[in-house]
Amino acid sequence: MSDELDYQGARVRLKGDTLNLTDMWRASGSDTQKQPAKWHALQQAADFIGYIAGTLGKTESLLIWTKEGRGGGTWAHWQIGMAYAKYLSPAFHAWCNSIVRAHMERRATGNFQSQVIERLDRIEHRVDTLEQRLPQRRREITRTTRLYLADATLALGGRCPCCGRVDVVAADGNVLNAEFDHFYSNQLPSEDHSWLICLACHSNLTTGKLPRTEADVHFKSFQLRRAALMAVLDTESATGED
Ligand SMILES: [Zn+2]
Numbered sequence: 001m002s003d004e005l006d007y008q009g010a011r012v013r014l015k016g017d018t019l020n021l022t023d024m025w026r027a028s029g030s031d032t033q034k035q036p037a038k039w040h041a042l043q044q045a046a047d048f049i050g051y052i053a054g055t056l057g058k059t060e061s062l063l064i065w066t067k068e069g070r071g072g073g074t075w076a077h078w079q080i081g082m083a084y085a086k087y088l089s090p091a092f093h094a095w096c097n098s099i100v101r102a103h104m105e106r107r108a109t110g111n112f113q114s115q116v117i118e119r120l121d122r123i124e125h126r127v128d129t130l131e132q133r134l135p136q137r138r139r140e141i142t143r144t145t146r147l148y149l150a151d152a153t154l155a156l157g158g159r160c161p162c163c164g165r166v167d168v169v170a171a172d173g174n175v176l177n178a179e180f181d182h183f184y185s186n187q188l189p190s191e192d193h194s195w196l197i198c199l200a201c202h203s204n205l206t207t208g209k210l211p212r213t214e215a216d217v218h219f220k221s222f223q224l225r226r227a228a229l230m231a232v233l234d235t236e237s238a239t240g241e242d
Pocket residue numbers: 160161162163164165166197198199200201202
């Protein structure tokens with residue numbers, strides 16, 4: 001991205017962290033004795049460029065080069081441009097010192113901010129990806145669902161709906177030696193996806209000793225009977241019977 005600064009009506013192009021020395025030369029009055037190539041040929045300039053190259057760890061050809069043709073001219077790293085400005089004239093040097101330096105520092109700050117934002121975006125993306133790989137959080141069966149399941153199980157006889165052999169709800173509604181079980185997944189805690197079963201069945205299902213595919217018929221049977229019971233209760237409440 002090319003940018004430009006204005007010096008008393010003359011433009012000075014900038015690109016990244018480089019300045020167009022030819023523009024600087026024109027802006028400061030086009031003194032033929034002070035063209036970029038003339039400055040570059042001076043020992044003092046060569047020493048300075050060599051020093052900057054060492055500091056930045058770059059070869060000189062990356063820090064100052066000449067492009068032929070339209071839009072061409074000599075381009076150089078802005079620190080080299082500052083040294084050239086000093087050679088051109090005190091007034092031009094003073095201008096570069098404030099305007100060019102401020103521009104380059106703003107640019108460096110802007111770069112830093114966009115780098116930080118880019119890094120944060122990347123971190124956020126990684127966190128999202130990791131979160132997707134982690135197992136989802138377990139959703140507990142609520143107290144309301146537990147009370148409802150215990151009531152329904154009692155209304156259906158109070159036996160474990162899985163094995164049918166053990167009482168899991170006492171006549172007073174208390175749960176006996178039983179556990180509420182998420183039948184499909186611990187992220188599905190509603191009464192449609194859970195049941196109240198005896199400790200033995202719960203343990204067998206949890207350890208896989210009793211495969212869920214085998215218990216499935218019992219779970220579905222319990223859910224069908226529960227739905228039928230609900231339908232009866234709904235009809236009773238709709239007709240006003242006790
Ligand atoms: Zn059981």
